[in-house]
Amino acid sequence: MRLGFFLKEALRSMKRNPIPSFAAMASVLVTLLVLGVFIPVVQATTGAANEVRQKVSLEVYLKRNVTQDQITHVRGILADQQGVKTVQFVSKADAYKRESKQNPEAYALLGSNPLPDSFRITPDNPDDITAIRDALAPTTASGKRTVIDPAIDEVKNRKDETDKILTATKVVKLAMLLLCGLLVVASALLVSNTIRLSLFSRRREVEVMKLVGATDWFIRWPFVIEGIILGSLGGILAILMLAVGKIAFIDPLAADFALISAPQTMSLGLLALLLMLAAVGVSTLGSGLSLRRFLKV
Amino acid sequence: MAATEQPSRAAAALKRRAAGNPAPPVVELRGVSKRYEGGDVGLDRVDLSIARGEFVFVVGHSGSGKSTLMRLLIKEGDATEGSIRVAGRDLGDLTRRKVPYYRRNIGMVFQDFKLLPNRTVHDNVAYALQVTGASRKEIRAKVPDILRLTGLSTKLHNFPDQLSGGEQQRVAVARAFVNHPPLLLADEPTGNLDPETSIGIMQLLYRINRTGTTVVVATHDVAMVDQMRRRVIELQRGRIVRDQAAARYSGGEPNTAELGALLKEHLEP
Incomplete structure (x- = not known):
């Protein structure tokens, strides 16, 4: 009985105040459209940044005269290090082949192969690379680096390149996160402002209800239900529009552009679910909380 | 109809009287001051x-x-x-x-009526019952009755802005009295x-x-x-x-x- 009454009240107030209701719904719709476009863009960008970061690696050069046993031993040590994702063995011959391809004249001049055997380590998290390096080649009291196994000659990362990649990607990620945060705040403000306006036009009504002896929640429930209905309407419309946009524009392009087809973007279904939750949550909370000011009679 | 209604109302008043302490006055102010800010x-x-x-x-x-x-x-x-x-x-x-x-x-009647503009005469009066959690049956029984008492039976489905000032005030009185305060x-x-x-x-x-x-x-x-x-x-x-x-x-x-x-x-x- 109660729920039915509140539902009827909510529908009545929407019917009697179509323009504020429409404005609230439209602001939810626009906000979700913007968010729905922006979230995948952020994901694609951070995905691309992460891909670049995956290229960061650590080179472990072995001494020239190591035996096969020592190589196996060192591989074991490296694989046991914390934060190490893969350990790839690059033999003398492989290294020579690759380097001479890049720089054929210099290597032709050399005649012999001056390159040592080496391991290439990719870390789980690119930020850990210095830690792994310190673990493999701890700094001694004198400031020089030693190595943890006699078979290892040197542990090196391409210092400047690594640093550049790490900072650049970090800036990109941070900027995207910041933009996303600002957008969410702006959306919440827009929606709550619209709701507040439509409530403001009904503040007299609320005052009268209070004078007749309605409890705060008796007044609030219809507004909250109205928020749920308008929020979900806006959400459904926005999701439909996004789906149409994705099918009509993005999918045909995805075949040609790597950025768009980046695997890290979430599926439309999940995005729709999230947007729906945000729409209903914001408009429900918005109408429930904004009412508080007018309930003080 | 109105004649049969009268005794039941009196009985309700009696019951209310019996429930509370019978002696004290309805309104009692002792040394009341109200100063506004400023x-x-x-x-x-x-x-x-x-x-x-x-x-x-x-x-x-x-x-x-x-x-x-x-x-x-x-x-x-x-x-x-x-x-x-x-x-x-x-x-x-x-x-x-x-x-x-x-x-x-407490029934309350104001100079500016304070009716809910989006509701009909009937719904305005019914709202005072709805806030108390009254059942639909109760509302169906009481509202037409009180509107008849206030002479508004023909305006049941009008909105406040379709009524004269006097009629609006009658609605307000009906709303104030429908709970028999x-x-x-x-x-x-x-x-x-x-x-x-x-x-x-x-x-x-x-x-x-x-x-x-x-x-x-x-x-x-x-x-x-x-x-x-x-x-x-x-x-x-x-x-x-x-x-x-x-x-x-x-x-x-x-x-x-x-x-x-x-x-x-x-x-x-």
Whole structure:
């Protein structure tokens, strides 16, 4: 009985105040459209940044005269290090082949192969690379680096390149996160402002209800239900529009552009679910909380 | 129909009387003062007692404290000093959460009607029942009845803006009385109405009073007060200057000559 009454009240107030209701719904719709476009863009960008970061690696050069046993031993040590994702063995011959391809004249001049055997380590998290390096080649009291196994000659990362990649990607990620945060705040403000306006036009009504002896929640429930209905309407419309946009524009392009087809973007279904939750949550909370000011009679 | 309704209402009043403490007056103010922020005095150490079933006029100029008194009685504000008891309940002890439940026991009629513009006459009156959690059956039984009493049976499905001022005030009275409250407060109920319509409203209030409901009317409608000859409480600058049974309005009212003198006094310095 109660729920039915509140539902009827909510529908009545929407019917009697179509323009504020429409404005609230439209602001939810626009906000979700913007968010729905922006979230995948952020994901694609951070995905691309992460891909670049995956290229960061650590080179472990072995001494020239190591035996096969020592190589196996060192591989074991490296694989046991914390934060190490893969350990790839690059033999003398492989290294020579690759380097001479890049720089054929210099290597032709050399005649012999001056390159040592080496391991290439990719870390789980690119930020850990210095830690792994310190673990493999701890700094001694004198400031020089030693190595943890006699078979290892040197542990090196391409210092400047690594640093550049790490900072650049970090800036990109941070900027995207910041933009996303600002957008969410702006959306919440827009929606709550619209709701507040439509409530403001009904503040007299609320005052009268209070004078007749309605409890705060008796007044609030219809507004909250109205928020749920308008929020979900806006959400459904926005999701439909996004789906149409994705099918009509993005999918045909995805075949040609790597950025768009980046695997890290979430599926439309999940995005729709999230947007729906945000729409209903914001408009429900918005109408429930904004009412508080007018309930003080 | 109305004749069969009357006894049941009286019985309900009796039951209510039996439930509460029978002795105390419906409204009792002891040393009540109300000062607004900025130093304006609404009420100044007012002592007042209104018994069950009384019909009381509260008169005075604008700013004399009539509305302040009404507002305190429905707990729209708190008294700065003193204690207010309504139906044996101390309003000072009433928490914010309990105010709505308290207000359901008080009918309130305002100068500007305060109807819900989006609801029909029927729904406006029904809302007062709905807030108390009344069932649909109860609403279907009570609302047409009270609208018949107030002479609005033909306007059931009109919206407030389709009614005349007098009719709107009747709706407001119906809404205030539909719960059969022990106390009905009216703040300038005829302030926006012409004299003839006012008489109709006053008669309605009088009939409500006859059912055992205590009625307090704040007004500056001289003709009305003179005609009804009821208890009159006159306020001036927040103080009670007259409390007289079966009185006229004119106690402290200046006649034309006095008004002229008053104006002169104001203009001279």
